[in-house]
Amino acid sequence: MTHLARSERDAFCDSLLTAGPHAPTLCSPWDAAELAAHVVVRDRRPDLAPGIWVPPLAHRLEEGQAAYAAKPFPELVDLVRSGPPVWSPVRLAPVDDVVNLVELFIHHEDVLRGDEQRGPRRVVADRESRALWRSLSRLARVFFRRSPVGVVLRTPDGRTLHARSTTELGTVVLEGRPEELLLTAYGRRRVAEIEVTGSKDAVDALWAAPLGLA
Template sequence: MTHLARSERDAFCDTLLAVGPGAPTLCSPWSAADLAAHVVVRDRRPDLAPGIWLPPLAQRLEDGQAAYAARPFPELVDLVRSGPPVWSPARLAPVDDLVNFVELFIHHEDVLRGDEQRGPRRVLSDRESRALWGSLSRLARVFFRRSPVGVVLRTPDGRSIHAHGTTELGTVVLQGRPEELLLTAYGRRRVAEVEVTGGSEPVAALWDAPLGLA
C-alpha cells in the first residue's frame, strides 16, 4: 500500500524544484524556499517549535528557519525529501501518514496555487481523497468551532459533515471535493473551488470569523 506522506513529500519536492526558490506561495510573504525551510524545521527541529506559541522564543524560530532557507536550494529540497530523522517516530509510515500527510498536502498546494488562481492543479487518487476527507471529518468541529453560523461540509457525491451547529444567523453549506473543503478549512478559501450557499449575511459572517486550528 502506498505510503501517502512519502508520496506527497516526493511530489512536493518535485514541485519545489520545478518552480524554484523564489516562487510565491499562499503563505505570503514566504517564498518556496521559506516554506521548504518551515517543513525542514517541523521535521528536524522540535526544539524550535515553542517559538510558534511563545513570543519570547519566536525570534529563535525565525532565525533557525532563515538559516535553512539560506542554504543552496537543491540541498534544502533534499532535506525536505529525506523527511524526519531516524530518531523521529514519524519515520514509521503509519505515524508519518497521520502527522505529515495533510501538512505536506496543504503546503504543496500553497506552492501550486501560489499564483492565487482558484482551483486545483492536479488530480488526486481515490485513496488520497479519502484520507483528506477522513482528516477533515476528525477536525471539522475544531476548524469551525468559532463560527457564528452553522456550517455543513458536503461533497458532490453526497457525503456531509456538520462542522458547526446552526445558530440564529442560519447555516452555510460549503460543497466541493474533500481537498477543496480542507483548503477552505485551513484558511485558503480564496483559491479553493467550493460552492457556497446560505445567504449573503451568514456567508459574510462565516468569512469574517477566525477559523482554522489557531
C-alpha cells in the same frame, strides 16, 4: 499499502524544484524556499517549535528557519524530501500519514496555487482524497470552532459532515471535493473550488471568522 504522506512529500518536493526558490506561496510573505525551510524545521527541529506559541522565543524559530532557507535550494529540498530523522517515530508510515499527510498536502497546494488563482492544479488520487476526508472529519469542528454560523461540508458524491451547529445567523453549506474543503477549512478558501449556499449575511459572517487550527 501506499504510504500517502511519503508520496505527497515526494510530489511536494518535485513541485518545489519546478517552482524555484523565489516562487510565491499562499503563505505570504514566505516564498518557496522559506516555506520549505518551515517544513524542515517542523520535521527536524522540535526544539524551535515553542517559538510558534511563545513570543520571546520567536526569534530563535525565525533565525533557525532563515538559516535553512539560505541553503542552496536543491540541498534544502533534499532535506524536505528526506523527512524527519531516522530516530523519529514519524518515520513509521502509519504515524507519518496521521501526522504529516494534511500538512504536506496543504503546503504543496500553497506552492501550486501561489499565484492566487482559484481551482486545482493537479489530480489528487482517490485514495488520498478519501484519507483527506477522514482527516477533515476528525478535525472539522476544530477548524470551524470560531464560526458564528452553522457549517455543513458536502462532497459531490453526497458525503456530508456537520462541522458547526446552526446558530441564529443560520447555516452555510460548502460543497466540493475533500481536498478543496480542506483548503477552505485551513483558511485558503480564496483559491478553493467550492460551491457556497447560504444567506449573504451568514456567508459574510463565516468568511469574516478566523478558520483553521491557529
